[in-house]
Amino acid sequence: xxxxxNQTHPHPYSRGVSIIGVGCTPFMYTVDxxxxxxxxxxxxxxxxxxxxxxxxxxxxxxxxFYFHGEANPYAQSNYLTPNVQIANWFGMKGKASIHHSEACxxxxxxxxxxxxLIASGKYDCVLTGCVEFGDAYALEDHPYKREKLPMEAFLAxxxxxxxxxxxxxxxxxxxxxxxxxxxxxxxTRGLTDQEMDxxxxxxxxxxRRNASVNPLAIERRTYxxxxxxxxxxxxxxxxxxxxxxxxxxxxxxxxIELKCDGAAAAILCATDLVDKxxxxxxxxxxxxxxxxxxxxxxxxxxxxxxxTEEAVRQVYAMTGVKPEEIDxxxxxxxxxxxxxVAAEAAGYLPWGEGWKYICEGRTAYDGDKPxxxxxxxxxxxHAHAASGLADLYEAVHQMRGEAGEGQMKKIPKTAMLRGYGxxxxxxTYIIRTAE
Amino acid sequence: MAIKLEKxxxxxYENLEAGKITGKKCTKCGNVEFPPVYACNKxxxxxxxxxxxxxxxxxxxxxxxxxxxSKPEYKAMGKFAYGEVELEExxxxxxxxxxxxxxxxxxxxxxxxxxxxxAAIWQREAGYKTVVFELDEE
Numbered sequence: 001x002x003x004x005x006n007q008t009h010p011h012p013y014s015r016g017v018s019i020i021g022v023g024c025t026p027f028m029y030t031v032d033x034x035x036x037x038x039x040x041x042x043x044x045x046x047x048x049x050x051x052x053x054x055x056x057x058x059x060x061x062x063x064x065f066y067f068h069g070e071a072n073p074y075a076q077s078n079y080l081t082p083n084v085q086i087a088n089w090f091g092m093k094g095k096a097s098i099h100h101s102e103a104c105x106x107x108x109x110x111x112x113x114x115x116x117l118i119a120s121g122k123y124d125c126v127l128t129g130c131v132e133f134g135d136a137y138a139l140e141d142h143p144y145k146r147e148k149l150p151m152e153a154f155l156a157x158x159x160x161x162x163x164x165x166x167x168x169x170x171x172x173x174x175x176x177x178x179x180x181x182x183x184x185x186x187x188t189r190g191l192t193d194q195e196m197d198x199x200x201x202x203x204x205x206x207x208r209r210n211a212s213v214n215p216l217a218i219e220r221r222t223y224x225x226x227x228x229x230x231x232x233x234x235x236x237x238x239x240x241x242x243x244x245x246x247x248x249x250x251x252x253x254x255x256i257e258l259k260c261d262g263a264a265a266a267i268l269c270a271t272d273l274v275d276k277x278x279x280x281x282x283x284x285x286x287x288x289x290x291x292x293x294x295x296x297x298x299x300x301x302x303x304x305x306x307x308t309e310e311a312v313r314q315v316y317a318m319t320g321v322k323p324e325e326i327d328x329x330x331x332x333x334x335x336x337x338x339x340x341v342a343a344e345a346a347g348y349l350p351w352g353e354g355w356k357y358i359c360e361g362r363t364a365y366d367g368d369k370p371x372x373x374x375x376x377x378x379x380x381x382h383a384h385a386a387s388g389l390a391d392l393y394e395a396v397h398q399m400r401g402e403a404g405e406g407q408m409k410k411i412p413k414t415a416m417l418r419g420y421g422x423x424x425x426x427x428t429y430i431i432r433t434a435e
Numbered sequence: 436m437a438i439k440l441e442k443x444x445x446x447x448y449e450n451l452e453a454g455k456i457t458g459k460k461c462t463k464c465g466n467v468e469f470p471p472v473y474a475c476n477k478x479x480x481x482x483x484x485x486x487x488x489x490x491x492x493x494x495x496x497x498x499x500x501x502x503x504x505s506k507p508e509y510k511a512m513g514k515f516a517y518g519e520v521e522l523e524e525x526x527x528x529x530x531x532x533x534x535x536x537x538x539x540x541x542x543x544x545x546x547x548x549x550x551x552x553x554a555a556i557w558q559r560e561a562g563y564k565t566v567v568f569e570l571d572e573e
Contacts, residue, residue, distance in 0.1 A: 165444040166470040169565045172517045172529040175504040183498045249499045299528045301519035
């Protein structure tokens with residue numbers, strides 16, 4: 001923690017909040033496929049929202065309010081008020097909503113915002129959803145056509161994530177997003193360059209293994225398969241080869257997000273009204289225990305680690321949960337180093353030992369300390385705002401024992417999800433299966 | 436002191452044009468905000484006064500630029516790195532430090548961090564000056 005870091009001490013919720021339904025589209029490159037080319041914001045968000053309502057056992061008319069998250073509606077969708085434009089698609093015409101963007105952290109704040117609104121007592125049942133066309137932008141003056149957004153064009157736009165008066169001028173904060181966490185981890189834990197490189201590669205391999213058994217993931221070919229196709233007997237030889245080039249000081253290509261399109265949603269309600277809303281649904285509700293949040297703009301040294309430590313401190317203090325009670329951990333890892341540094345900051349992996357767990361495969365879905373069981377941003381995909389709610393969708397399915405081929409060996413009871421993004425917001429929350 | 440609607444950013448850049456690197460110092464706790472802002476992030480006081488920083492600093496971390504983390508304009512800086520910089524006044528920030536390449540980084544890490552550096556004024560292509568840091572002469 002730096003010398004100067006303001007702290008917040010959130011109170012427990014005024015009443016219990018539960019997650020009763022989740023929905024998620026496949027993560028996809030919509031314009032690359034005839035079946036998906038031409039899909040619109042209302043269709044993606046609407047699908048995820050209705051799937052969440054169906055899952056919860058509610059009707060759109062039962063829902064009091066909705067949140068709409070999209071990281072970049074202006075550039076990607078030609079919208080300034082995207083929330084207003086889609087309510088008719090899922091039967092909520094006339095109901096109020098709020099749009100929010102915390103860039104890649106949007107889908108995590110989406111859960112916190114809905115929980116806060118219910119806990120306040122104002123509403124009993126809230127929809128929270130996010131949509132993103134991360135891989136395609138809307139054509140001006142056309143009702144549904146889009147064009148592919150190349151990575152270079154996307155990265156050029158990311159400068160708008162950073163503070164204009166000083167950070168962009170000083171030239172450092174916006175560039176450190178790629179490698180600062182790896183440098184910090186390697187230096188503070190005493191790793192060699194080779195150990196750090198192997199750790200980054202193993203995170204990619206584990207993420208992909210998880211995605212390979214997830215039908216909604218955008219990339220399901222394992223690195224072992226890719227290595228074989230290129231004539232490598234050993235997957236790590238492939239990971240260290242020019243097929244996985246260094247793009248940063250430490251970061252290789254495999255450790256960067258697969259930006260794509262998708263939507264996800266959840267229905268939350270007051271815990272004492274779960275029976276009323278869920279009716280004869282057989283699955284258990286998932287209780288939202290609390291959330292911790294922090295933000296450090298990019299001039300702050302080690303912004304990700306610093307803000308994560310503060311957010312984690314808050315959520316543990318608010319909920320009384322101990323790190324050893326967390327059964328599964330999710331971290332937004334559009335830069336793959338995130339899932340290592342976040343898991344250690346949360347105490348999910350022991351300080352200085354996390355890299356060993358990763359290199360031993362213990363953080364894959366069938367290991368004893370699973371992380372990002374859906375494959376994370378480098379394999380499940382990154383539909384920027386929607387990714388956080390896609391992680392919630394996966395966590396809820398794991399906790400219900402409904403994750404199919406990718407089901408963890410032991411059904412998790414308690415999960416922590418750590419959102420990160422938007423140069424840089426952190427939102428961390430803990431959920432637990434209701435007794 | 437009354438809260439003032441003040442052009443802090445413009446003044447900061449005009450001071451750079453005049454060869455001065457400036458921040459804001461809290462009159463209550465002495466914390467220096469760099470770059471300058473309205474209020475103190477250490478104690479919350481908004482009674483701040485302009486102060487010229489000494490330029491003396493230490494470098495605590497080193498990340499080298501690469502394909503993803505550089506821009507064509509940055510070539511004019513020669514060899515450089517990004518890192519956590521601590522001003523003599525105590526402020527810490529991410530900044531550019533000139534004079535470091537892979538070989539130099541290895542030498543510096545061998546000797547151990549932190550490394551002494553100093554602030555310098557650098558002309559950006561867009562027509563304004565900014566602050567970078569440079570390694571002190573050994």
